[in-house]
Structures are given as structure tokens and as C-alpha cells.
Amino acid sequence: MKKSKTIGIAVIVLALMNVILLAFLWFGQKHNKRLISGGGGLFVLTEKLGLSEDQKDQLAVLREEHFQRMEPLRRQSHESRDRLHSLWASGGTTEQIDSLSANIGHIQAQIEKNTFQHFSEIRAICNPEQKKIFDQIIKDVLRQGERREGPPQRGADQRPPPRRR
Template sequence: MNKIKVLSFSVIVLIILNLSMIVFFMVIKPREFKNFRNGSRIIIIEKLHFDEPQKKQFRVLIEKHIQKIKIYESKILSTKENLYLQLSLPEVDLKTKDSLISVLGDLQKQIEIARFEHFKGIRKICNTPEQIEDFKQLTIELAKKIGEPNPNPKK
């Protein structure tokens, strides 16, 4: 083989590899992330053995919960921006800084209350003794996982 044939073959192989990578990242990877994000929903539905009407109630509950959490997260982001803007001032106003940090604590508290209420709502969907017992087991698992560090933090 002469150099031109080797070079042409190499270019063709590289093009095929690049196209494969593009397909992988555009088609296959997003599916994995979607399934990962929905993983906890699927686990709850499976562990609690929800029927179709319960699944529908659960989906409605989740949507309301997500909307509520997004509002709190948006407020947290805005408050953090205001807090760290204090650093750009010649003199940091300690009252403002303390006030913003207090607001952040209150917002985080509201998120925890919303999550707690969300799980109380899931408990209300359970309508058989078996589901209630499964929910108890699920909350025990949840309580153990709450203190664990997130293995897949948002980036």
C-alpha cells in the first residue's frame, strides 16, 4: 500500500469513528439520562405496586412537587446571586449578608417541608395494607439514603 491509500483509509476510519461518537452522544446518552432521572419514580411505583389509577395520581403529585421545588430553587439562586454580589461592594453590609443567609436557610427549610409533604402524599396514594407496609420499608431505605453523599451530583 502506498502512503495515499494508507492516509485515505485512516481518514475514512476516523470519519466513521466520529460519526459513531456523534450518534452515541446524541441518541444513546440522552436516553440513559432520562432513565436515570426517572429511576426513583420507577422504583417507587414498583416497590409500592401501584395500579394504573395510583400511577396517575403519583404522576400528578410529582408534577406539583417539581413545580414547587423549582420555585424554591429559583429563589435560592436569586438570593445566592444577591449574597455574592455583596462581595463586589467596597464594604460588605453585614446585616444584608446575614439577612440573605437567613433567607437561604428559610428557603432550604421550605424545600425540606415540601419534600416531606410530598412523601406524605405518596403515602395517601397507598390503599392496601401491603402497600402501606411497603411504604414503611421504602421510608426506612429513604431515611438511610438521605445522609449519604450524592454519587451523581448535578454539573
């Protein structure tokens, strides 16, 4: 009788621990998703720069304005790319391909210009010490972006491993 009572208590304790663990995982996952998708970069920027409340408010306004400017451009870019890719099936003319490619390039140039302007506006609300930190953050982000652009280049002395047959 004592043995079955001990086993019953152990089962209840283990079940409670599982519920608690699942709750931590569930709520922790929601929190992490919010940081990543809902402004994780904003959080990092705010923390690393040590922004004041006034600066945080200004940053929130700048961010909202930036997203409002960028959304139509992203939509246009996506639509133009879809039209360009649909030409594969329909066999588009050179003029159509050139026109859509030029349009995509123009939209991308606007996106780059707006992004540059946005970061310039953020930098403008920083004090001199924050500007140094901001510049380093941007430099690091750009360096990370360069690493993602494709496989590493191989020199003449670096050959791929031989294939097994």
C-alpha cells in the first residue's frame, strides 16, 4: 500500500513538473518570437545605445514612418519580380524583360535610399557617444550581410575535396 502511494505521489509530481516545463517553453517561445519578429533589432539598438525615453519615442516614430514608406516599395518589388518570373512560362520579349528588370532596379534603389535616410535619421537623434556605438553596430551588421551573400571564394590552391566513386 505504501509503495503504490509513493508511486502515485511521484506520478503527480512528475506531471506537475511537465506542466510547468511546458508553460515555460510556451510563454518563453512567445516572448522570443516577439523579440525576433516584433522589433528584436529595435530592442538591441535601444539597449546597446542606452537611449533615453525621449529618444525611444523619437525612434518609434521614425520606425513607423520608415515602415510606411517601405511597404509600398516592397510590394511593388514583389509584384515586379513575380511578373518577371512569369515571363519564363510565357516566353517574354527582351523588351519586357529589360523593362521589368529596370523597374526592379529602380525600386531597389529607392529601398536603399530610404534605408540610408532612415538610419541617418536614427543617428541624428543620438548624442556623440551613442553615434560612435551606432556606427559600430551598423558596421557589424553590414559585415554580417557581406558574409551571407554566397559561398566563400576559393583561391587557386583551394580545391574542392575529391568526389567518392
